[in-house]
Amino acid sequence: MIKVEPYYRLHIFCCTNKRPTGHPRGCCADRDAERLRNYMKARIKELGIEGVRINMAGCLDRCELGPTMVVYPDGVWYRAGSPADIDRIIAEHVVAGRLVNDLLLSADQTTLSAAE
Numbered sequence: 001m002i003k004v005e006p007y008y009r010l011h012i013f014c015c016t017n018k019r020p021t022g023h024p025r026g027c028c029a030d031r032d033a034e035r036l037r038n039y040m041k042a043r044i045k046e047l048g049i050e051g052v053r054i055n056m057a058g059c060l061d062r063c064e065l066g067p068t069m070v071v072y073p074d075g076v077w078y079r080a081g082s083p084a085d086i087d088r089i090i091a092e093h094v095v096a097g098r099l100v101n102d103l104l105l106s107a108d109q110t111t112l113s114a115a116e
């Protein structure tokens, strides 16, 4: 594996992809992804957190699990479905460097649990 110093301490890609209405996979845009991404970007700025970039992304191909995001260089995936989820990811992952276990998407996960 190649290892280099990252340009950003954390680079977070939030899927905001929109699929046609009725698409069987659904899409993050229909689950409020753009508003959540904008909220995350605004909170990072308001909190004065340096070295963290929040980008919109096209489809990350985990549509059924959305709204999805991936945090690099950690390679950690989350489903963040509300502003409260975003607040927790910022406080725990971005600031404290801890995983937010109940929002994690595992590498082999293809469905959400019934509670979600």
Ligand code: FES
Binding pocket: 015, 016, 017, 018, 026, 027, 028, 029, 058, 059, 060, 061, 062, 063, 064, 066, 067, 068
């Ligand atoms: S639409 Fe978000 S992962 Fe595909």
